[in-house]
Amino acid sequence: MISAILDHPVTRLIVVPLLTASYVATSHADEPTFPQRGDIWHYGVQAPGGRGVTRYATVEATPAGSSWTVTVTCGTHETRTGRILSRHVGKGTSERGRGPGLGGTYVVEGVRENFILTLRGAELDLPSQFTDARCASGVGQLSTGD
Known part of the structure; x- marks a missing residue:
């Protein structure tokens, strides 16, 4: 049943962008903001x-x-x-x-x-x-x- 839901084209249109946004948000949240190029x-x-x-x-x-x-x-x-x-x-x-x-x-x-x-x-x-x-x-x- 779950595989049928995940294989549905509409589900893929919603889930894939959400997973991508989640990955980008978590991967950039832990990146240090200091020091950056040009900082003392x-x-x-x-x-x-x-x-x-x-x-x-x-x-x-x-x-x-x-x-x-x-x-x-x-x-x-x-x-x-x-x-x-x-x-x-x-x-x-x-x-x-x-x-x-x-x-x-x-x-x-x-x-x-x-x-x-x-x-x-x-x-x-x-x-x-x-x-x-x-x-x-x-x-x-x-x-x-x-």
């Missing part, structure tokens, strides 16, 4: 780094055509005073991935490193992963750099 963005994350020490990582991005030029800064600071104990700065590029990712490559002290931020719709608290062990990885904050 910043990302910062901190993680425990041992006794009295916090590891950190920041990414500062400026538009460069369809991608971004990035400056990545990583290191450690004293938890209590905030005094910087180590600092490593690299320059590179970043792009939006096909999936929900924003990734990049940078060179610090002659070594090529990578990072990825997992974008989640309009959320600004995002998980990150840096290949440089001196950088903090974890959930940090994405901002417009204002």
Whole structure:
């Protein structure tokens, strides 16, 4: 009985457009709206780094055509005073991935490193992963750099 209803030409005219509209609405609803081409963005994350020490990582991005030029800064600071104990700065590029990712490559002290931020719709608290062990990885904050 159900197959007869679904095979009816009028049913197909109604159901197929509804399914297509539903797919388009759900697939675009989860797409991140920030950052888009031309946006300036910043990302910062901190993680425990041992006794009295916090590891950190920041990414500062400026538009460069369809991608971004990035400056990545990583290191450690004293938890209590905030005094910087180590600092490593690299320059590179970043792009939006096909999936929900924003990734990049940078060179610090002659070594090529990578990072990825997992974008989640309009959320600004995002998980990150840096290949440089001196950088903090974890959930940090994405901002417009204002």
